[in-house]
Amino acid sequence: MTEFKVTFDWGARSETLRSLHAPLKATKSFLLTTAPLPVGVGIIPIGQAALWDTVDTVTVPLMAIANTYTAQATIPDSAALIRLDFKLQLTIGTATATCLEFRQFFSVGTGGALMPTQYSFAEIEYKNSPSGPVHGPSAAKRRILLGTCPLVSVRATKVEINCEFLDVTDLWWANWANKDQWGWYLDPDFGGRPELLRVLAWTSGTAPMIWFVAISPKAMDGKPSSPPTPRRQLVLQSRPRPGADVVFFRPQPGFNSFFYTNDAKGFLAQKHSDTTMYHLARWMLPPLSLSQMLAKQKKMGSDPKPLEMKLMSLRLVPNKPSPNIEPKDPIDLVAQNVRWAFRPVGVEGALSRSPAEDIALLPLGFDGFDGPFASGGGYTALMKNNALRDVLASVRRLLWMRSALGRTLPTTPTFERELWLLGHSAGNRAMFQTLNNNAADIDCIISNDATSNDGSLFPSGVRAMTGAANKGRKTLRAFFITTPNMWHSKPEYEDIKTKLAATKAAVTMLPLDSEWDTYWTYPPTITTNPLLFEVLRAWENDGLSTSKRMGTVAEGRQWLFWHEWAVDGGQLVQSSATGSGQGYVRTFFEDALRS
Numbered sequence: 351m352t353e354f355k356v357t358f359d360w361g362a363r364s365e366t367l368r369s370l371h372a373p374l375k376a377t378k379s380f381l382l383t384t385a386p387l388p389v390g391v392g393i394i395p396i397g398q399a400a401l402w403d404t405v406d407t408v409t410v411p412l413m414a415i416a417n418t419y420t421a422q423a424t425i426p427d428s429a430a431l432i433r434l435d436f437k438l439q440l441t442i443g444t445a446t447a448t449c450l451e452f453r454q455f456f457s458v459g460t461g462g463a464l465m466p467t468q469y470s471f472a473e474i475e476y477k478n479s480p481s482g483p484v485h486g487p488s489a490a491k492r493r494i495l496l497g498t499c500p501l502v503s504v505r506a507t508k509v510e511i512n513c514e515f516l517d518v519t520d521l522w523w524a525n526w527a528n529k530d531q532w533g534w535y536l537d538p539d540f541g542g543r544p545e546l547l548r549v550l551a552w553t554s555g556t557a558p559m560i561w562f563v564a565i566s567p568k569a570m571d572g573k574p575s576s577p578p579t580p581r582r583q584l585v586l587q588s589r590p591r592p593g594a595d596v597v598f599f600r601p602q603p604g605f606n607s608f609f610y611t612n613d614a615k616g617f618l619a620q621k622h623s624d625t626t627m628y629h630l631a632r633w634m635l636p637p638l639s640l641s642q643m644l645a646k647q648k649k650m651g652s653d654p655k656p657l658e659m660k661l662m663s664l665r666l667v668p669n670k671p672s673p674n675i676e677p678k679d680p681i682d683l684v685a686q687n688v689r690w691a692f693r694p695v696g697v698e699g700a701l702s703r704s705p706a707e708d709i710a711l712l713p714l715g716f717d718g719f720d721g722p723f724a725s726g727g728g729y730t731a732l733m734k735n736n737a738l739r740d741v742l743a744s745v746r747r748l749l750w751m752r753s754a755l756g757r758t759l760p761t762t763p764t765f766e767r768e769l770w771l772l773g774h775s776a777g778n779r780a781m782f783q784t785l786n787n788n789a790a791d792i793d794c795i796i797s798n799d800a801t802s803n804d805g806s807l808f809p810s811g812v813r814a815m816t817g818a819a820n821k822g823r824k825t826l827r828a829f830f831i832t833t834p835n836m837w838h839s840k841p842e843y844e845d846i847k848t849k850l851a852a853t854k855a856a857v858t859m860l861p862l863d864s865e866w867d868t869y870w871t872y873p874p875t876i877t878t879n880p881l882l883f884e885v886l887r888a889w890e891n892d893g894l895s896t897s898k899r900m901g902t903v904a905e906g907r908q909w910l911f912w913h914e915w916a917v918d919g920g921q922l923v924q925s926s927a928t929g930s931g932q933g934y935v936r937t938f939f940e941d942a943l944r945s
Contacts, residue, residue: 352427353424353425353426353427354424354425354427354461354462354507355422355423355424355425355507356391356422356423356425356462356464356507356508356509357420357421357422357507357508357509358389358391358412358420358421358422358423358434358508358509358511359418359419359420359508359509359510359511360382360388360389360419360420360436360438360510360511360513361382361418361419361420361513361553362419362510362512363510363512363513363514363744364379364382364419364513364514364553364554364555365419367514367553367554367555367556367731368554368555368556370734370737371554371555371556371731371734374556374557374730374731375556376554376555376556376731377555377612378555379553379554379555379612380612380613380614381440381449381516381518381551381553382419382513382553383419384440384441384614385438385439385440386439387412387414387421388436388437388438388439388450389412389421389434389435389436390409390412390434390435390436390437391409391410391412391423391425391432391433391434391435392407392408392409392410392432392433392435393407393408393410393425393426393429393431393432393433394407394431394432394433394455395407395408395431396430396431398431399431402431402433402455402468403433403453403455403468403470403492403494407433410423410424410425410426410432411423411424419513425458425462429458430457430458431455431456431457431458432455432456432457432458432464433453433454433455433456434453434454434456434502434509435453436450436451436452436453436454436511437450437451438450438451438513438516440516440518440521442518442521442525442614442617442618443521443524443525443614443617443618444524445520445521445524445525447485447518447520447521447524448520449516449517449518449521449551450501450513450516450517450748450751450752451471451472452469452470452471452499452501452751453469453470453471454466454468454469454498454499454502454509455467455468455469455470456504462507463506463507464504464507464509465504466497466498466499466502466504467496467497468494468495468496468497469494469495469497469498469499469502470492470493470494470495471492471493471499471751471753472491472492472493472753473491473492473493473753473757474486474752474753474754475753476519476544476545476546477545478536478538478544478545480527480536481523481527481528481536482522482523482524482526482527482536482544483519483523483544483545483547485519485520495761495762496761497762499751500747500750500751500762501513501747501748501751512744512747513553514552514553514554514741514744514748515550515551515552515553515561515744515745515748516550516551516553516748517548517549517550517748517752518549518550518551518560518617519547519548519549519550521549521617522549522560523549525617525618526622526623526626526627529623530623530627531623531624531627531628531657532624532627532628532631532655532656532657532658533655533656533657534627534628534631534635534656534657534659534662535627535630535631535634535635537655537656539642539645539646539649540631540635540638540656540662541635541636541638541699542631542634542635542698543564543634543698543702546564546565546566546567546570546698546701547562547563547564547565547634547698548562548563548565548749548752548754549561549562549563550562550563550745550748551617552713554731555612556612556730556731557612557715557716557728557729557730557731558713558714558715558716558728558729558731558732559610559612559616559617559714560610560617560713560714561711561712561713561714561745562630562711562712562713562714563709563710563711563712563745563749563754564634564697564698564701564709564710564712565701565709565749565754565755566593566701566702566704566706566707566708566709567701567702568593568704568706568707568708569593569701569707569708569709569755569756570754570755570756570757571756571757571758572707572755572756572757572758572759572763590705590706591706591768592706592707592766592767592768593706593707593708593709593767593768594706594708594709594767594768594769594770594793594794594943595708595709595711595742595745595746595767595768595769595770596708596709596710596711596770596771596772596796596943597711597713597732597738597742597769597770597771597772597784598633598710598711598712598713598772598773598774598777599715599729599771599772599773599774599777599778599780599781599784600629600633600712600715600774600775600777601727601774601775601776601777602715602716602727602728602776602777603776605625605688606625606629607625607626607629607714607715607716607727607728608621608625608716609716609728610622610714610716626714629692630712631662631694632692632693632694632695633695633697633712634695634696634697634698635662635694635695635696635698636694636696636698636699636934636935637662637663637664637693637694637696637918637935638659638662638663638664638694639663639664639932639933640663640664640665643659643660643662643663646659647659658689661689661690661692661693662694664693664884664885664935665884665885665886665887665888666680666683666690666885666886666888667888668680668683668888668889669683669686671888672888672891672892673892675888675889675892675893677902678892678893678902679893679897679898679901679902680886680888680889680893680894680897681897681898681899681900681901681908681911682901682902682903682906682908684901684906684907684908684910684911685901685903685906685907685908688907688910690911691907691908691910691911691913691914692910692914692918693885693914693918694918695917695918695937695939696918696934696935696937696940697710697939699934699940700936700937700939700940700943701943703936703940703943703944704940704943704944705943705944706943707767708943709749709755711742711745713728713729713732714728715727715728715729715777715780716728726780726783727776727777727779727780729777729780729784730780732780732784733780733783733784733787734787735787735788736787736788736790736791737787737788738769738784738788738791739769739788739791742769743765746763746765746767747765750762750763768793768794769788769791769792769793770792770793770794770795770796771784771785771792771794771795771796772795772796772797772798772939773795773796773797773798773800774798774799774916774917775798775799775800775801775913776802776807778797778798778800778807778811779802779807779810781795781797782800782807782810782811782814782815783814785814785815785818786813786814786817786818789814789817789818789821789826790821792818792826793824793826793827794826794827794828794829794942795815795826795827795828795829796828796829796831796938796939796942797811797828797829797830797831798831798916798917798938799831799832799833799835799836799912799913799916800830800836801835801836801913808836808846808849812849812850812852812853815828815850815853815855816852816853816854818855819853819854819855820854825855825856826855826856827855827856827858828850828853828855828856828857828858829857829858829859829860829938829941829942829945830846830850830857830858830859830860831859831860831916831917831938832846832859832916833912833913833915833916833919834870834899834900834912835909835910835912835913840866840867843866847859847863858942858945860938860941860942861921861938872894872897872899873886873890873894874890874894874895880921880922880924881919881920881921881922881935882919884922916938917937917938917939918935918937919935919937919938920935920936920937920938920939920940920941921935921936921941922935922936923935923936
């Protein structure tokens with residue numbers, strides 16, 4: 351056999367996506383163009399195959415091909431065993447970190463064909479610290495598995511490495527842990543699970559570049575699903591469902607996000623310290639009980655952080671206490687500070703209590719603007735026809751290679767999972783369009799208060815669901831959460847339910863129909879809606895019976911309290927029911943996961 355050339359390409363998948371998204375003016379990703387050469391190739395001495403992962407190799411020179419993400423190696427005719435060492439490092443700001451690392455073992459066949467036989471990667475531990483999760487890859491603790499790395503494909507003498515996503519968790523916290531204006535998410539007293547959060551960067555050349563991924567403990571461990579609990583089995587199934595990848599489409603008005611560019615400057619945009627970190631904490635963390643908040647306040651002393659901690663509480667906090675309580679109507683707090691409408695959602699807690707190996711993906715979209723992303727709020731690239739499933743497959747493969755999925759699995763997982771979409775507010779628009787364009791792949795949607803100024807959003811969702819339900823491949827499941835912001839009477843609610851039933855999807859309304867009348871009966875009757883009573887409890891003897899429930903201040907944006915209730919509301923689970931001495935809010939999102 352004569353010598354032969356092998357081409358290593360770590361940008362093919364990204365370039366395919368960049369071509370797909372050409373109308374969005376996709377550019378080459380700085381995440382790949384600025385990374386030092388990530389490929390190393392070595393020849394393993396004959397007789398050392400058993401030690402292939404650690405043995406010293408004979409280095410094969412590489413020639414990087416200018417203006418591409420490729421390099422070429424000439425393999426001598428004497429080589430029988432080859433090792434690819436892949437290590438992609440990035441520098442953003444003053445921090446440098448490894449974003450993907452693995453080794454692939456090849457034997458050389460007739461004609462120089464490379465045959466992958468085993469691969470390895472370092473086990474990574476994430477432990478919490480005040481400056482963010484500490485990333486600890488162990489050179490001595492590597493996983494070795496049979497076959498081909500799931501991010502590698504081999505065609506004759508060309509090896510492609512899928513770098514569609516890179517793990518930038520370390521880079522995120524190196525740049526933002528100490529610049530977080532609010533100081534909520536990394537504070538251990540707030541109950542967050544940053545060791546279960548990964549920050550990924552999409553190298554498609556388009557938005558959204560930054561993705562937050564919350565991983566359930568079951569998904570990280572790779573444990574099998576447990577059956578649905580009888581109480582919350584809202585949709586009957588013959589077997590436990592597989593884990594779900596739940597993609598969140600959040601609303602994009604200016605308070606929720608901001609436009610950031612698809613480059614290092616966008617990664618380092620100053621508004622991340624405020625807007626991004628505020629909403630990351632708000633969505634991930636559980637609300638603090640009164641006792642937790644009081645204990646934390648006592649512990650803080652004069653420390654200015656965490657900032658405005660009362661906004662993380664389960665209860666609304668009046669400006670002045672009883673007997674001269676202010677404001678008289680609790681919902682008027684929203685008119686004074688709109689952040690009172692945005693209470694903690696507790697996504698991490700919901701995932702931890704789910705019976706399946708679920709993960710929540712929160713791509714960081716942004717406001718519409720005069721450009722190709724305007725209609726999608728930064729989510730436009732996710733709305734392509736039949737594209738989302740492949741994108742999520744790349745996410746899962748990267749998470750596996752970064753010890754964030756299936757850590758106890760002895761073999762490479764097959765990733766048989768469901769695909770769910772969740773939309774809130776105007777984010778429903780992008781969700782419904784994504785459903786319309788990927789109907790055959792979507793298993794379930796969760797729609798939270800699908801309202802729009804012109805009234806077109808809910809009808810567009812009905813059309814998308816009807817189309818998806820008629821695809822015939824499987825039954826589309828749908829959970830709809832509506833609030834008094836979306837209807838003003840029970841007949842209006844019933845009309846919404848009737849229109850959804852006509853789509854032929856398997857629709858579940860939350861709260862359940864059997865709970866609706868009592869759930870939406872306002873306090874002070876504690877037996878009706880314990881969660882709402884607890885949220886407003888500071889006013890228990892000071893006006894709950896006369897509150898207008900929409901506040902008294904004209905144009906005060908009090909409607910947002912109910913609009914956000916679709917994601918942060920649900921049912922109050924008392925501590926007596928948990929056996930742990932601590933209650934929690936079982937959100938509508940958790941109800942859907944536990945169905």
